[in-house]
Amino acid sequence: MEKIPAYSPTEESGRKKFALPVDSEHKATEFRLFSVAAPHMRAFHLSWISFFACFVSTFAAPPLLPIIRDDLDLTATEIGNAGIAAVSGAVFARVAMGSACDLFGPRLASAALTLLTAPAVYCSSIASGPSTFLLVRFFTGFSLATFVSTQFWMSSLFSAPVVGTANGVAGGWGNLGGGATQLIMPIGFELILKMGSDKFTAWRIAFFIPGLFQMLCAYGIFFLGQDLPDGNYAQLHKSGDKHKDKFGKVLYHAVTNYRGWILALTYGYCFGVELAIDNIIAQYFYDRFNVSLHTAGIIAASFGLANFFSRPGGGMLSDIVARRYGMRGRLWALWSVQTLGGIFCIILGKVGTLGVSVAVMLIFSVFVQAACGLTFGVVPFVSRRSLGIISGMTGAGGNVGAVITQVIFFRGSRYTTEKGIMLMGVMIIACTSVITLIHFPQWGGMFTKPSKGKTEEDYYLSEWSEAEKEKGFHKASLKFSENSRHEGGRRVGITESPDTHK
Numbered sequence: 001m002e003k004i005p006a007y008s009p010t011e012e013s014g015r016k017k018f019a020l021p022v023d024s025e026h027k028a029t030e031f032r033l034f035s036v037a038a039p040h041m042r043a044f045h046l047s048w049i050s051f052f053a054c055f056v057s058t059f060a061a062p063p064l065l066p067i068i069r070d071d072l073d074l075t076a077t078e079i080g081n082a083g084i085a086a087v088s089g090a091v092f093a094r095v096a097m098g099s100a101c102d103l104f105g106p107r108l109a110s111a112a113l114t115l116l117t118a119p120a121v122y123c124s125s126i127a128s129g130p131s132t133f134l135l136v137r138f139f140t141g142f143s144l145a146t147f148v149s150t151q152f153w154m155s156s157l158f159s160a161p162v163v164g165t166a167n168g169v170a171g172g173w174g175n176l177g178g179g180a181t182q183l184i185m186p187i188g189f190e191l192i193l194k195m196g197s198d199k200f201t202a203w204r205i206a207f208f209i210p211g212l213f214q215m216l217c218a219y220g221i222f223f224l225g226q227d228l229p230d231g232n233y234a235q236l237h238k239s240g241d242k243h244k245d246k247f248g249k250v251l252y253h254a255v256t257n258y259r260g261w262i263l264a265l266t267y268g269y270c271f272g273v274e275l276a277i278d279n280i281i282a283q284y285f286y287d288r289f290n291v292s293l294h295t296a297g298i299i300a301a302s303f304g305l306a307n308f309f310s311r312p313g314g315g316m317l318s319d320i321v322a323r324r325y326g327m328r329g330r331l332w333a334l335w336s337v338q339t340l341g342g343i344f345c346i347i348l349g350k351v352g353t354l355g356v357s358v359a360v361m362l363i364f365s366v367f368v369q370a371a372c373g374l375t376f377g378v379v380p381f382v383s384r385r386s387l388g389i390i391s392g393m394t395g396a397g398g399n400v401g402a403v404i405t406q407v408i409f410f411r412g413s414r415y416t417t418e419k420g421i422m423l424m425g426v427m428i429i430a431c432t433s434v435i436t437l438i439h440f441p442q443w444g445g446m447f448t449k450p451s452k453g454k455t456e457e458d459y460y461l462s463e464w465s466e467a468e469k470e471k472g473f474h475k476a477s478l479k480f481s482e483n484s485r486h487e488g489g490r491r492v493g494i495t496e497s498p499d500t501h502k
Helices: 040-058 062-072 076-104 106-126 130-157 160-194 199-206 208-224 233-239 247-255 258-267 271-288 293-308 310-350 354-381 387-409 417-437 456-461 466-470 475-483
Strands: none
Touching: 040 106, 040 130, 040 160, 040 208, 062 076, 062 130, 062 160, 062 199, 062 271, 062 293, 076 106, 076 130, 076 247, 076 271, 076 387, 106 130, 106 199, 106 208, 106 233, 130 160, 130 354, 130 387, 160 199, 160 208, 160 271, 160 293, 160 310, 160 354, 199 208, 247 387, 258 354, 258 387, 258 417, 271 293, 271 354, 271 387, 271 417, 293 310, 293 354, 310 354, 310 417, 354 387, 387 417, 456 475
16 A cells, blocks of 8 residues: 655755655654654644643542542532532533634643633632532533543644554543542642641642643643644634634534544543543442552552553554554444453453452453544544534543443442443443444445445535635645545555646
């Protein structure tokens, strides 16, 4: 298979120069993890670090819950409600973030939300009862919508052959915050205790750690980031190099694309499950196996810290199978890995010894997190014009899945936690089956072949009216069609369409 034509960083004196080789949209065709070159790799590092900070903030409370619940006299139901609030706040925020990315760019959207939610983190230190505790967790949870800007940003800067890897590593390393906070908060708490504070004051002071981290990340994105390879949205709109799209049309092409809704559902049972586990896992091991708070934190941290390699691995796997099997390979890999995650989730709910439970939890974490990376190996190809809202819908689906799972299985005393975990695994398998319904006319689906005579141009240019095409608004979609042709698998090479430059 031929590779997408890449422009050398120094190919033409009149062409803008980049540190990485780029395609016709100036998206990087290589992913160099240890580079900080602007704009591609600098944006990558800014995005995952800021998302990491937001994850730390959102899940800063669970590792300290045994202390917080004694201080605020929280019942099991009130703790469950607060956990639901933490992930439900981001449902609408993620859809809104997708729209903001489409209209204003990921840099401004991400920096604004990260900064605006930081006060809620600080206010956690003054929670005085169940209601205020629920409210601060709810508003802090809005920050998880930065996931959408992270994925949108990577899809805007990296070309099709490496976009799964870029999305997987950025999302995975950001999600590490869910595991890291299980270590950061107890360590911070212990240090504050040693400085002479009592335990009911120490947990409150500890919340200043994630709050300050989140603020610094917001300023870093705003001052150091760049929306697109060629500049920021505001500059490109002003110069006329980028069409300022209409929200109504962007929204229409997102909500009428059934593939986005299917991916939102399935993402609810990989990322949504991950959020649910982040909320309950430390307390589960603390209560069921009578381990110390510190030990429970370490076990819980290991679940989230698997994101260091598991979600990036999912993104890389998506790109690897696509080189030979195209989009159909991406869909098969997603279904297989997420279904296996459901099977190991069922086993986790069944085992009853500490050592085996930890081992199964780690295997389960690898599969469920890899499925998240595999999902966002598919998302960038669903729509070119409405990428932000499609990303937001999918991301919001993750939070909806977390809320539904938390309400059904982990709220109150209807089910024991271990029974809830087992039933959650059954739900993962059932909801993942709908991936079989996804069909791209130009590439096919898991069990279906491509529609006869359909091309990438037919699919992506269908989002533009004839009047818009006459004004040249569709040119970015045309370039994207060129650079996505390899998604047909090895049956096609990357050749230039005869009307590419019209």
